[in-house]
Amino acid sequence: MSRILATSGTEFRIALRNRWVAISILLMALFSVVLSAAGSSATGTIGVDRLSVVVASLTSLAVYLVPLVALLMSFDAIAGEVERGTLPLLLTYPVSRPEILLGKLLAHLAILTLAVAVGYGIAAAAALLLDPEAAAGLPALWRLLWSSVLLGATFLGVGYAASALARRPSGAAGLAIGIWLGLIVLYDLGLLAAVVADDGGLFTTKVFPLALLANPADAFRLYNLAASQATAAAAGVAGAANTIPLWASLASILLWPVAALALATAAFRKVTP
């Protein structure tokens, strides 16, 4: 445990020096401010409190931003050590490869949690300030917070796996961007096209819900929208959110971080210094 903490302490310091802490907090804060400013005009008549609406908007934002920030922080984790030539020495220390990964994960997750908490905090404070009823949305906000952290952990793990597989920072960066585009943007577009083409057939009823659960970002969106019942604010997956039980999307967002870390460990074990 002390080795994991030592690793995360050093990684946090490096992220601080490399401005990653500042960049991710600033990014999340900026988008949250823009979102609350843009969302404030359209609400008031829907019948739900302002914070619940903000949470629904933040969910859509987090689906894009949290994986992106996580992948940006993680792609260099192993490939960078290989390129700098620091990996061979590190691996002669009495520290196991899973311990190294866990140490990095802890540091990066702390930064991500900080960024998400600041961002959501700003948006929530604005909502609470303008709407006295907004406190009703606090449970939804809390749910969004911890599920965002789990989503971040998943994509950090995926980023470490990409980093170990690519072995060069440039390759790892390309792979990370590819993963982000594939899982966050193209995946949903593909599913949407398939659903339209299928026109209510077997794919839409059987495969589509499973396909949504299989993607950590979609499971995250499903869980938050279904749980907060703010489905009115969600467009694409709204219908599906109603047919998939809450426990299924919860299981997906809980299992994905474990699976991603296992994937990263397996990929890291294959790296020969």
Next chain:
Amino acid sequence: MTPTLTLQCLTKTYAGQRALSDVSLTVAAGERVALLGHNGAGKSTMMKIILGLIPYDSGSLQVTGATAGSPEARRNVAYLPENAAFHPALTGLEQIRHYLALRGENPALAMALLERVGLGHAARRRIGTYSKGMRQRVGLAQTLIGKPRLLVLDEPTSGLDPVSRRDFYALLDGLASEGASILLSSHALTEVEARTDRILILSGGVLVAEGALADLRRKADLPVAFQITPKPGCESDLAAAFPLATPLSGCLSLWCRQDEKLPLMARITALADKIADFEVQPPSLEDIYSHFSKRAGQ
């Protein structure tokens, strides 16, 4: 007492190429062993196998009584990589504190370690601003953490100036006298001459020579060079006395085998009244090294 390091018939093949062939070796506690060889002779491969960083194909290997790369072995072994590299954003102090924590030692010892390698003044500067020699010292400082039973040092003196090099060997002497075994590599015999107990020469993955410097000198049996400076007017007399000698800028130069040394000396001293000066040149360290390296067909 069990040896710190035992290799038996160790073989490693890279893509059909033999990187190490049947290498056997034992290093006792407190012994300083130098591993010499050209680039690509297999020195780094052998070190990485001993550290457990890369697997070997056949043979057996025991590091401090444990399997190479096992947690037990890693606790007892310190490594200095060739061209030691560290994260440029960290200071020397932070880096050493981190390594101390990974070995379960008190991070507060970091400053003392850096001072021991002469880096106390730069401890709070980022490693990105360090010179190559300074990074090498950070690397050296981390090998001193804890009480390693085996130090594996890959070309440790590259990038160090002669004074630092002497300090470095003094540091090693201290560690060896406390019982640590040292395996260090170099590509020049002159660098390790008097500072190691035993020398191994690796060539094309084969251990071609092993022993103390005196042993190697004897085994190589290289010719001894003599240079005789005749007194004015005695040149032709001496040339007649030593018909095999070649004239060289006013001197006579000749060679003899090790066992002919004394008889030749006797012949020279018999002609003392015709000789102004004479010198004996034993084979140099470089000669001995290239003799063993060449024998393996390089």
